[in-house]
Amino acid sequence: MTYTVSMSVNGKAVKGEVEGRTLLVQFIRENLRLTGTHVGCDTSQCGACVVHVNGTSVKSCTLLAVQAEGADITTIEGLAKGDELHPMQAAFRENHGLQCGYCTPGMVMSAIDLVKENPNPTEREVREWLEGNLCRCTGYHNIVKSIEAGAKAMRGG
Amino acid sequence: MTATGIGASVKRVEDFRFLTGRGRYTDDIERPNQTYAWILRSPHAHALITSIDTKKAAAAPGVVAVFTGADLEAAGVGGLPCGWQVHSKDGAPMAEPPHPPLAQGKVRHVGDQVAVVVAETREQARDAAELIDVGYEALPPVLDMESALAGKSLVHDGAARNLCYDWHIGDKDAADAAFAKAAHVTAIDIVNNRLIPNAMEPRAAIGDYDTATGEYTLYTTSQNPHVIRLLMGAFVLHIPEHKLRVVAPDVGGGFGSKIYHYAEEAIVTWAAGKLRRPVKWTAERSESFVSDCHGRDHVTRAELAMDKDGRFLGLKVSTKANMGAYLSTFAPCVPTYLYATLLAGVYTTPQIYCQVQAIFTNTVPVDAYRGAGRPEATYLLERLVDRAARETGLDQVDIRRRNFIPNDAFPYQTPVALQYDSGDYGATLDQAMGAALVDGFAKRKAEAGKRGKRRGLGYSTYIEACGIAPSAVVGSLGARAGLFESAEVRVHPTGSVTVFTGSHSHGQGHETTFAQLVSGALGIPMENVDIVHGDTGKIAYGMGTYGSRSLAVGGEAIMRALGRITDKAKKIAAHILEASESDIELKDGQFRVAGTDRALGFAEVALAAYVPHKFPHETLEPGLDETAFYDPANFTFPGGCHICEVEIDPETGEVEVVAFTAVDDVGRVINPMIVEGQVHGGVVQGIGQALLESCIYDEDGQLLTGSCMDYTMPRAANVPNFSVGTHTTLCRHNSLGVKGCGEVGAIGSPPAVINAIVDALWDVGVRDISMPATSQKVWQAIQSARAPMAAE
Ligand code: FES
Numbered sequence: 001m002t003y004t005v006s007m008s009v010n011g012k013a014v015k016g017e018v019e020g021r022t023l024l025v026q027f028i029r030e031n032l033r034l035t036g037t038h039v040g041c042d043t044s045q046c047g048a049c050v051v052h053v054n055g056t057s058v059k060s061c062t063l064l065a066v067q068a069e070g071a072d073i074t075t076i077e078g079l080a081k082g083d084e085l086h087p088m089q090a091a092f093r094e095n096h097g098l099q100c101g102y103c104t105p106g107m108v109m110s111a112i113d114l115v116k117e118n119p120n121p122t123e124r125e126v127r128e129w130l131e132g133n134l135c136r137c138t139g140y141h142n143i144v145k146s147i148e149a150g151a152k153a154m155r156g157g
Numbered sequence: 158m159t160a161t162g163i164g165a166s167v168k169r170v171e172d173f174r175f176l177t178g179r180g181r182y183t184d185d186i187e188r189p190n191q192t193y194a195w196i197l198r199s200p201h202a203h204a205l206i207t208s209i210d211t212k213k214a215a216a217a218p219g220v221v222a223v224f225t226g227a228d229l230e231a232a233g234v235g236g237l238p239c240g241w242q243v244h245s246k247d248g249a250p251m252a253e254p255p256h257p258p259l260a261q262g263k264v265r266h267v268g269d270q271v272a273v274v275v276a277e278t279r280e281q282a283r284d285a286a287e288l289i290d291v292g293y294e295a296l297p298p299v300l301d302m303e304s305a306l307a308g309k310s311l312v313h314d315g316a317a318r319n320l321c322y323d324w325h326i327g328d329k330d331a332a333d334a335a336f337a338k339a340a341h342v343t344a345i346d347i348v349n350n351r352l353i354p355n356a357m358e359p360r361a362a363i364g365d366y367d368t369a370t371g372e373y374t375l376y377t378t379s380q381n382p383h384v385i386r387l388l389m390g391a392f393v394l395h396i397p398e399h400k401l402r403v404v405a406p407d408v409g410g411g412f413g414s415k416i417y418h419y420a421e422e423a424i425v426t427w428a429a430g431k432l433r434r435p436v437k438w439t440a441e442r443s444e445s446f447v448s449d450c451h452g453r454d455h456v457t458r459a460e461l462a463m464d465k466d467g468r469f470l471g472l473k474v475s476t477k478a479n480m481g482a483y484l485s486t487f488a489p490c491v492p493t494y495l496y497a498t499l500l501a502g503v504y505t506t507p508q509i510y511c512q513v514q515a516i517f518t519n520t521v522p523v524d525a526y527r528g529a530g531r532p533e534a535t536y537l538l539e540r541l542v543d544r545a546a547r548e549t550g551l552d553q554v555d556i557r558r559r560n561f562i563p564n565d566a567f568p569y570q571t572p573v574a575l576q577y578d579s580g581d582y583g584a585t586l587d588q589a590m591g592a593a594l595v596d597g598f599a600k601r602k603a604e605a606g607k608r609g610k611r612r613g614l615g616y617s618t619y620i621e622a623c624g625i626a627p628s629a630v631v632g633s634l635g636a637r638a639g640l641f642e643s644a645e646v647r648v649h650p651t652g653s654v655t656v657f658t659g660s661h662s663h664g665q666g667h668e669t670t671f672a673q674l675v676s677g678a679l680g681i682p683m684e685n686v687d688i689v690h691g692d693t694g695k696i697a698y699g700m701g702t703y704g705s706r707s708l709a710v711g712g713e714a715i716m717r718a719l720g721r722i723t724d725k726a727k728k729i730a731a732h733i734l735e736a737s738e739s740d741i742e743l744k745d746g747q748f749r750v751a752g753t754d755r756a757l758g759f760a761e762v763a764l765a766a767y768v769p770h771k772f773p774h775e776t777l778e779p780g781l782d783e784t785a786f787y788d789p790a791n792f793t794f795p796g797g798c799h800i801c802e803v804e805i806d807p808e809t810g811e812v813e814v815v816a817f818t819a820v821d822d823v824g825r826v827i828n829p830m831i832v833e834g835q836v837h838g839g840v841v842q843g844i845g846q847a848l849l850e851s852c853i854y855d856e857d858g859q860l861l862t863g864s865c866m867d868y869t870m871p872r873a874a875n876v877p878n879f880s881v882g883t884h885t886t887l888c889r890h891n892s893l894g895v896k897g898c899g900e901v902g903a904i905g906s907p908p909a910v911i912n913a914i915v916d917a918l919w920d921v922g923v924r925d926i927s928m929p930a931t932s933q934k935v936w937q938a939i940q941s942a943r944a945p946m947a948a949e
């Protein structure tokens with residue numbers, strides 16, 4: 001049995017046919033072909049799939065597509081204005097906060113939500129916030145630095 | 158140094174696409190009319206397959222085809238080959254049992270491939286796989302290496318006692334003689350815990366077949382697409398190279414686990430040809446746990462003989478290395494030529510003898526994982542040295558300095574085959590001690606004591622070997638491949654440059670570092686340079702990226718091609734400028750007649766090469782495109798010192814890494830930002846091994862740590878910020894002087910962490926702690942150390 005879902009993704013109204021079991025991340029990757037959102041695990045542990053649902057970071061593998069009916073979704077593709085990076089994206093580039101890039105979209109989406117909740121996080125707070133995001137490449141050092149710098153930039157310097 | 162040349166921390170070229178979701182990983186690729194494969198895997202560790210009934214599955218909705226081992230056998234599909242042959246002490250070749258892509262009559266580990274369902278959607282393939290009825294007759298699983306050798310149950314009929322090989326290196330009699338003279342002998346038992354690599358991108362593969370040309374294309378998550386093309390084309394599917402293209406696009410981390418040729422690659426490629434439709438397979442993470450090669454898994458007894466002054470006289474090591482159920486592509490060389498040959502470490506130990514038994518068990522195959530053999534060697538040596546210091550009352554630093562290979566001894570020939578070209582172990586130790594504020598440690602320890610915590614400081618002074626080479630030598634040691642690298646530098650008519658490299662980047666930032674080499678050598682802006690990798694359809698040849706070889710081997714190949722480009726360009730410039738070639742110098746992108754203002758821009762010379770109106774046709778061919786194949790004269794030998802400071806809560810056993818300092822000698826540094834990032838990542842994988850990660854099988858051979866929930870990988874809150882530095886001695890046999898940095902972190906760190914824990918708890922009576930030093934294990938060690946004291 002299939003369902004029709006509609007939602008707003010990166011400011012655009014979208015619609016699609018899904019199975020009941022289709023995860024939001026599958027809908028985003030496979031139906032919408034927005035492949036910046038990644039799948040790194042099958043137990044909701046890695047955070048590679050984090051998107052914003054109605055302004056809050058959510059692991060898109062923990063939600064069924066049908067549960068996102070009517071929601072306002074932002075994915076990594078929706079952050080930059082043309083070629084101008086979001087301050088958090090720019091901070092990751094500036095501080096070498098990524099290596100293979102696989103965890104990166106989830107890291108950036110989580111980080112932006114952190115700064116929304118806590119505009120001036122300490123190193124400890126950044127590390128605690130990343131509890132749901134795994135990175136196997138960077139050792140986190142430069143991700144933490146990136147997020148601190150990104151937070152500063154989002155506060156307006 | 159220019160803004161983008163050698164030594165500049167240039168921001169990465171590749172980041173824009175990764176940060177905006179435009180990376181293109183294998184699972185992001187969709188081919189028209191694509192089907193999906195689901196692999197049915199064995200739930201048993203060891204069982205005979207008595208029957209397979211695929212009828213129901215074949216009739217299920219959306220199913221295109223179901224294949225089993227019998228279908229592959231009937232089609233003449235070969236087994237997965239092993240790329241390295243080790244010989245036993247007695248000269249006999251290792252046991253090399255067949256490794257069918259889909260099981261033939263028997264399964265040998267949980268996760269072994271049994272059948273494949275191809276369907277219109279992934280869900281349909283997966284649903285149908287549940288309808289396959291497989292009859293199994295369970296056999297006793299072979300798990301622990303000691304009992305494996307008893308040989309009661311055999312993983313492979315052809316491998317008696319489950320022994321793959323029984324190998325040795327060094328002079329046993331000379332080592333025994335050294336021990337006979339010893340004033341003190343320190344012995345330890347060491348387990349190097351089995352790890353599961355878990356690159357964040359799960360493996361994936363898409364097979365495609367072009368009915369018009371008869372050409373196959375495999376898109377795969379590989380660190381070395383040409384190696385996959387060679388192995389799969391020549392040995393498994395019998396497809397000639399000109400009809401097989403392997404593309405490894407953006408790859409989300411590898412750490413060794415994506416070197417090997419895996420069954421799924423052959424299955425989707427073969428099925429695509431058979432079905433005349435693209436076939437895509439993507440691992441779920443739980444499949445990664447039971448099908449990606451695991452790493453480490455050594456059990457070792459080691460003894461160190463010293464004279465009365467703490468000078469090392471001899472080392473004897475006996476290791477059992479787990480191969481898992483099948484020989485993965487490079488598995489046999491890991492516990493031999495990448496391990497035992499490193500047992501001299503940074504020390505002048507004159508006599509070393511090591512024997513290694515490689516053993517089959519009913520577990521996932523084990524192969525190289527970040528460091529591969531070298532972390533195992535370093536861990537045992539540095540634990541042994543630490544222990545020797547405590548037993549003889551020598552200081553941790555003192556015992557190391559006393560035994561360091563001195564700076565004037567290079568090139569230094571070890572008793573275990575390697576010849577180190579350069580290093581300065583005293584300098585890296587000094588620099589690390591300064592950065593780690595070792596002088597203030599006693600004060601910090603006392604302060605922690607007041608809070609009821611125990612502090613410890615642990616050292617590791619290590620060496621590793623990168624860029625394994627030269628081909629002739631590795632060939633004589635059993636490698637069935639060469640270990641060179643290729644590069645093509647193509648200068649386009651208007652002066653931009655494309656470099657085709659056989660190295661593969663899966664996080665290392667080659668698109669940036671390699672472009673820096675080009676920008677530095679030709680004096681052109683980095684924006685004018687593109688680095689292309691990961692596609693056998695574009696690149697002449699390549700051995701790929703592993704063993705920290707990309708810069709030392711691949712980068713050097715680029716330098717050689719660049720040298721040929723500048724040589725030719727100078728000739729062209731000399732002709733146009735009507736000067737002698739020897740008077741032409743290349744500086745800042747200008748070919749200038751030395752001492753004059755007569756000059757041509759790089760782009761002008763490039764154009765002259767392709768619009769050769771004024772061109773030295775008598776001596777040169779048009780065009781500006783050069784290829785180099787570089788086969789190094791030796792390994793490179795990065796080394797360094799890692800110092801870890803821990804704080805332990807004796808009430809809970811919780812270990813906090815409060816500071817970690819690494820000073821590494823990676824040779825010349827091209828991009829310091831990238832090097833530091835590599836070290837951070839390696840150190841955290843090492844801390845993961847030391848404190849958190851352990852692959853656990855139960856007595857039935859079921860993997861208990863089979864998900865990210867059960868297998869503990871380091872998270873941001875588990876680790877501190879790091880102090881990372883370099884001290885450079887140049888590699889003497891490549892023009893760049895580079896050594897390699899990808900693995901140093903993972904090699905140097907585990908013993909530093911464990912030595913720090915032992916240091917913190919020595920006074921409590923704890924003498925040893927095995928990896929991973931979880932809170933539970935540490936707490937128990939404290940309790941059992943305290944118990945006898947309480948009884949006294
Ligand atoms: S894929 Fe969603 S948490 Fe891993």
Ligand code: FES
Nearest residue numbers: 099103135136137
């Ligand atoms: S950058 Fe590779 S997993 Fe984070």
